[in-house]
Amino acid sequence: MPETDINVVGAGVAGLALARLLPADRRVHLYESAWDARAVPTVFGLWPPAMRALDTLGLAAPVRALGRHLDSARFHDRSGTVLAGLEDRDVWLVSRTDLVELLRGGLPANVIVHRERVDDPDALPGALVVGADGVHSTVRRARWGRAGAPRRLGATAVRGVVDDPRRRTRSRSTGGRTRCSG
Numbered sequence: 001m002p003e004t005d006i007n008v009v010g011a012g013v014a015g016l017a018l019a020r021l022l023p024a025d026r027r028v029h030l031y032e033s034a035w036d037a038r039a040v041p042t043v044f045g046l047w048p049p050a051m052r053a054l055d056t057l058g059l060a061a062p063v064r065a066l067g068r069h070l071d072s073a074r075f076h077d078r079s080g081t082v083l084a085g086l087e088d089r090d091v092w093l094v095s096r097t098d099l100v101e102l103l104r105g106g107l108p109a110n111v112i113v114h115r116e117r118v119d120d121p122d123a124l125p126g127a128l129v130v131g132a133d134g135v136h137s138t139v140r141r142a143r144w145g146r147a148g149a150p151r152r153l154g155a156t157a158v159r160g161v162v163d164d165p166r167r168r169t170r171s172r173s174t175g176g177r178t179r180c181s182g
Protein backbone atom coordinates (compact mmCIF):
# COMPACT_ATOMS: atom_id res chain seq x y z
CA MET A 1 0.00 0.00 0.00
CA PRO A 2 1.62 3.34 -0.97
CA GLU A 3 2.51 5.75 1.84
CA THR A 4 -0.08 8.21 0.57
CA ASP A 5 -2.98 5.78 1.09
CA ILE A 6 -5.53 6.57 3.80
CA ASN A 7 -7.27 3.97 5.95
CA VAL A 8 -10.76 4.64 7.29
CA VAL A 9 -11.86 2.07 9.87
CA GLY A 10 -15.65 1.81 10.03
CA ALA A 11 -18.25 2.45 7.35
CA GLY A 12 -21.05 3.94 9.42
CA VAL A 13 -22.35 7.40 8.59
CA ALA A 14 -19.05 9.06 9.59
CA GLY A 15 -16.68 6.71 7.74
CA LEU A 16 -18.81 6.68 4.59
CA ALA A 17 -19.19 10.45 4.52
CA LEU A 18 -15.47 10.95 5.07
CA ALA A 19 -14.50 8.40 2.41
CA ARG A 20 -16.63 10.29 -0.09
CA LEU A 21 -14.95 13.60 0.79
CA LEU A 22 -11.26 12.62 0.81
CA PRO A 23 -9.19 13.84 -2.16
CA ALA A 24 -9.67 11.80 -5.32
CA ASP A 25 -5.91 11.50 -5.81
CA ARG A 26 -5.58 9.49 -2.56
CA ARG A 27 -6.44 5.81 -2.40
CA VAL A 28 -8.87 5.34 0.46
CA HIS A 29 -9.16 1.92 2.14
CA LEU A 30 -12.51 1.66 3.92
CA TYR A 31 -12.77 -1.22 6.41
CA GLU A 32 -16.15 -2.46 7.65
CA SER A 33 -16.65 -5.54 9.81
CA ALA A 34 -20.42 -5.72 9.25
CA TRP A 35 -20.80 -4.70 5.60
CA ASP A 36 -23.51 -7.30 4.97
CA ALA A 37 -25.57 -6.42 8.06
CA ARG A 38 -28.44 -4.01 7.43
CA ALA A 39 -28.74 -1.01 9.73
CA VAL A 40 -31.81 -1.10 11.98
CA PRO A 41 -34.40 1.04 10.14
CA THR A 42 -35.13 3.41 13.01
CA VAL A 43 -35.62 7.06 12.20
CA PHE A 44 -32.44 9.10 11.98
CA GLY A 45 -32.98 12.80 12.62
CA LEU A 46 -30.85 15.01 10.38
CA TRP A 47 -30.35 18.50 11.77
CA PRO A 48 -29.31 21.54 9.68
CA PRO A 49 -25.51 20.92 9.99
CA ALA A 50 -26.03 17.33 8.84
CA MET A 51 -28.16 18.53 5.94
CA ARG A 52 -25.42 20.99 4.96
CA ALA A 53 -22.87 18.14 5.04
CA LEU A 54 -25.17 15.99 2.89
CA ASP A 55 -25.53 18.91 0.50
CA THR A 56 -21.74 19.02 0.13
CA LEU A 57 -21.87 15.31 -0.71
CA GLY A 58 -24.65 15.88 -3.26
CA LEU A 59 -27.03 13.76 -1.17
CA ALA A 60 -29.36 16.30 0.43
CA ALA A 61 -31.94 16.04 -2.38
CA PRO A 62 -32.21 12.22 -2.27
CA VAL A 63 -32.46 12.33 1.54
CA ARG A 64 -35.33 14.83 1.30
CA ALA A 65 -37.01 12.60 -1.30
CA LEU A 66 -36.75 9.53 0.94
CA GLY A 67 -37.38 11.19 4.28
CA ARG A 68 -39.98 13.29 6.02
CA HIS A 69 -39.64 16.91 6.96
CA LEU A 70 -39.95 17.52 10.71
CA ASP A 71 -42.49 20.33 10.65
CA SER A 72 -42.29 21.16 14.32
CA ALA A 73 -41.06 19.66 17.56
CA ARG A 74 -41.38 20.40 21.24
CA PHE A 75 -39.46 18.91 24.10
CA HIS A 76 -41.36 18.92 27.40
CA ASP A 77 -40.43 18.04 30.92
CA ARG A 78 -42.69 15.76 32.93
CA SER A 79 -44.95 18.61 33.97
CA GLY A 80 -45.52 19.58 30.35
CA THR A 81 -43.34 22.69 30.44
CA VAL A 82 -41.70 23.21 27.06
CA LEU A 83 -37.91 22.88 27.35
CA ALA A 84 -37.12 23.52 23.70
CA GLY A 85 -38.87 23.67 20.41
CA LEU A 86 -38.31 24.17 16.73
CA GLU A 87 -40.50 25.19 13.78
CA ASP A 88 -39.96 24.68 10.10
CA ARG A 89 -36.16 24.26 10.11
CA ASP A 90 -34.21 22.17 7.63
CA VAL A 91 -34.64 19.05 9.79
CA TRP A 92 -35.40 15.70 8.16
CA LEU A 93 -36.26 12.25 9.43
CA VAL A 94 -34.97 9.37 7.37
CA SER A 95 -34.61 5.65 7.88
CA ARG A 96 -31.09 4.83 9.06
CA THR A 97 -31.05 1.98 6.54
CA ASP A 98 -31.88 4.36 3.68
CA LEU A 99 -29.26 6.85 4.84
CA VAL A 100 -26.49 4.24 4.99
CA GLU A 101 -27.50 2.85 1.60
CA LEU A 102 -27.41 6.33 0.06
CA LEU A 103 -23.96 6.98 1.51
CA ARG A 104 -22.75 3.60 0.22
CA GLY A 105 -24.14 4.15 -3.26
CA GLY A 106 -21.76 5.38 -5.96
CA LEU A 107 -18.67 5.51 -3.77
CA PRO A 108 -15.87 7.31 -5.66
CA ALA A 109 -13.48 5.11 -7.67
CA ASN A 110 -10.58 5.87 -5.29
CA VAL A 111 -12.40 4.17 -2.39
CA ILE A 112 -11.65 0.47 -1.91
CA VAL A 113 -13.99 -1.37 0.45
CA HIS A 114 -12.52 -4.12 2.65
CA ARG A 115 -15.24 -6.23 4.26
CA GLU A 116 -13.16 -7.04 7.27
CA ARG A 117 -12.64 -6.15 10.89
CA VAL A 118 -9.50 -4.23 11.88
CA ASP A 119 -8.05 -5.58 15.12
CA ASP A 120 -4.67 -3.85 15.02
CA PRO A 121 -4.81 -0.37 13.46
CA ASP A 122 -1.05 0.04 13.96
CA ALA A 123 -0.50 -2.81 11.50
CA LEU A 124 -2.27 -0.92 8.70
CA PRO A 125 0.16 0.51 6.17
CA GLY A 126 -0.42 3.90 4.56
CA ALA A 127 -0.13 7.52 5.63
CA LEU A 128 -3.08 7.80 7.96
CA VAL A 129 -5.59 5.76 9.97
CA VAL A 130 -8.95 7.34 10.76
CA GLY A 131 -11.03 5.76 13.50
CA ALA A 132 -14.67 5.93 12.42
CA ASP A 133 -15.47 2.68 14.18
CA GLY A 134 -18.11 3.86 16.59
CA VAL A 135 -18.54 4.12 20.32
CA HIS A 136 -16.50 0.97 21.12
CA SER A 137 -13.72 2.05 18.76
CA THR A 138 -10.80 -0.33 18.33
CA VAL A 139 -8.73 2.52 16.89
CA ARG A 140 -9.34 4.76 19.90
CA ARG A 141 -8.54 1.91 22.30
CA ALA A 142 -5.29 1.16 20.44
CA ARG A 143 -4.17 4.78 20.76
CA TRP A 144 -5.58 5.85 24.15
CA GLY A 145 -6.37 2.62 25.96
CA ARG A 146 -9.03 2.84 28.65
CA ALA A 147 -8.88 6.64 28.65
CA GLY A 148 -10.91 6.60 25.45
CA ALA A 149 -13.47 4.05 26.66
CA PRO A 150 -17.14 5.06 26.75
CA ARG A 151 -18.62 5.89 30.17
CA ARG A 152 -22.12 5.07 31.32
CA LEU A 153 -24.16 8.22 31.91
CA GLY A 154 -27.09 6.47 33.55
CA ALA A 155 -29.42 7.03 30.62
CA THR A 156 -31.10 4.33 28.58
CA ALA A 157 -32.34 4.69 25.01
CA VAL A 158 -35.20 2.53 23.84
CA ARG A 159 -35.89 2.30 20.14
CA GLY A 160 -39.00 1.12 18.34
CA VAL A 161 -39.79 0.48 14.68
CA VAL A 162 -43.15 1.09 13.00
CA ASP A 163 -44.30 -0.17 9.61
CA ASP A 164 -44.32 3.12 7.71
CA PRO A 165 -41.89 5.76 9.01
CA ARG A 166 -43.17 8.27 6.44
CA ARG A 167 -46.71 8.24 7.82
CA ARG A 168 -47.68 11.54 9.46
CA THR A 169 -47.07 10.97 13.15
CA ARG A 170 -46.69 12.74 16.44
CA SER A 171 -44.18 11.59 18.99
CA ARG A 172 -43.64 12.77 22.51
CA SER A 173 -40.47 13.06 24.62
CA THR A 174 -40.31 13.79 28.30
CA GLY A 175 -37.04 14.54 29.99
CA GLY A 176 -35.50 14.96 33.38
CA ARG A 177 -32.01 15.30 34.76
CA THR A 178 -31.29 11.63 34.36
CA ARG A 179 -34.22 10.20 32.48
CA CYS A 180 -35.84 10.80 29.13
CA SER A 181 -38.54 8.87 27.38
CA GLY A 182 -40.43 9.48 24.20
Ligand SMILES: Cc1cc2nc3c(=O)[nH]c(=O)nc-3n(C[C@H](O)[C@H](O)[C@H](O)COP(=O)(O)OP(=O)(O)OC[C@H]3O[C@@H](n4cnc5c(N)ncnc54)[C@H](O)[C@@H]3O)c2cc1C
Pocket: 009, 010, 011, 012, 013, 014, 015, 031, 032, 033, 034, 043, 044, 045, 046, 047, 050, 116, 117, 118, 119, 132, 133, 134, 135, 137, 138, 139, 157, 158, 159
Ligand atom coordinates in the same frame (compact mmCIF):
# COMPACT_ATOMS: atom_id res chain seq x y z
C1 LIG B 1 -30.88 5.19 19.91
C2 LIG B 1 -30.01 6.16 19.12
C3 LIG B 1 -30.64 7.11 18.33
C4 LIG B 1 -29.87 8.03 17.63
N1 LIG B 1 -30.51 8.96 16.86
C5 LIG B 1 -29.79 9.85 16.18
C6 LIG B 1 -30.45 10.82 15.35
O1 LIG B 1 -31.67 10.83 15.26
N2 LIG B 1 -29.67 11.72 14.68
C7 LIG B 1 -28.33 11.72 14.78
O2 LIG B 1 -27.66 12.56 14.15
N3 LIG B 1 -27.66 10.80 15.55
C8 LIG B 1 -28.38 9.89 16.23
N4 LIG B 1 -27.74 8.98 17.02
C9 LIG B 1 -26.28 9.01 17.08
C10 LIG B 1 -25.74 8.37 15.81
O3 LIG B 1 -26.29 7.07 15.69
C11 LIG B 1 -24.23 8.28 15.92
O4 LIG B 1 -23.71 9.55 16.18
C12 LIG B 1 -23.67 7.78 14.60
O5 LIG B 1 -24.20 6.52 14.25
C13 LIG B 1 -22.17 7.67 14.72
O6 LIG B 1 -21.72 7.29 13.45
P1 LIG B 1 -20.31 6.64 13.28
O7 LIG B 1 -20.14 6.37 11.80
O8 LIG B 1 -19.29 7.45 13.99
O9 LIG B 1 -20.39 5.26 14.10
P2 LIG B 1 -21.28 3.99 13.85
O10 LIG B 1 -22.58 4.33 13.22
O11 LIG B 1 -21.30 3.25 15.13
O12 LIG B 1 -20.46 3.14 12.78
C14 LIG B 1 -19.26 2.51 13.12
C15 LIG B 1 -19.02 1.40 12.09
O13 LIG B 1 -17.74 0.84 12.31
C16 LIG B 1 -17.82 -0.58 12.19
N5 LIG B 1 -16.73 -1.13 13.00
C17 LIG B 1 -16.64 -1.09 14.36
N6 LIG B 1 -15.47 -1.63 14.75
C18 LIG B 1 -14.81 -1.99 13.62
C19 LIG B 1 -13.54 -2.58 13.39
N7 LIG B 1 -12.69 -2.88 14.39
N8 LIG B 1 -13.16 -2.84 12.10
C20 LIG B 1 -14.00 -2.52 11.07
N9 LIG B 1 -15.22 -1.96 11.24
C21 LIG B 1 -15.62 -1.67 12.49
C22 LIG B 1 -19.20 -0.92 12.70
O14 LIG B 1 -19.67 -2.16 12.16
C23 LIG B 1 -20.03 0.26 12.19
O15 LIG B 1 -20.60 0.03 10.91
C24 LIG B 1 -28.46 8.02 17.73
C25 LIG B 1 -27.84 7.04 18.50
C26 LIG B 1 -28.61 6.13 19.19
C27 LIG B 1 -27.92 5.09 20.02
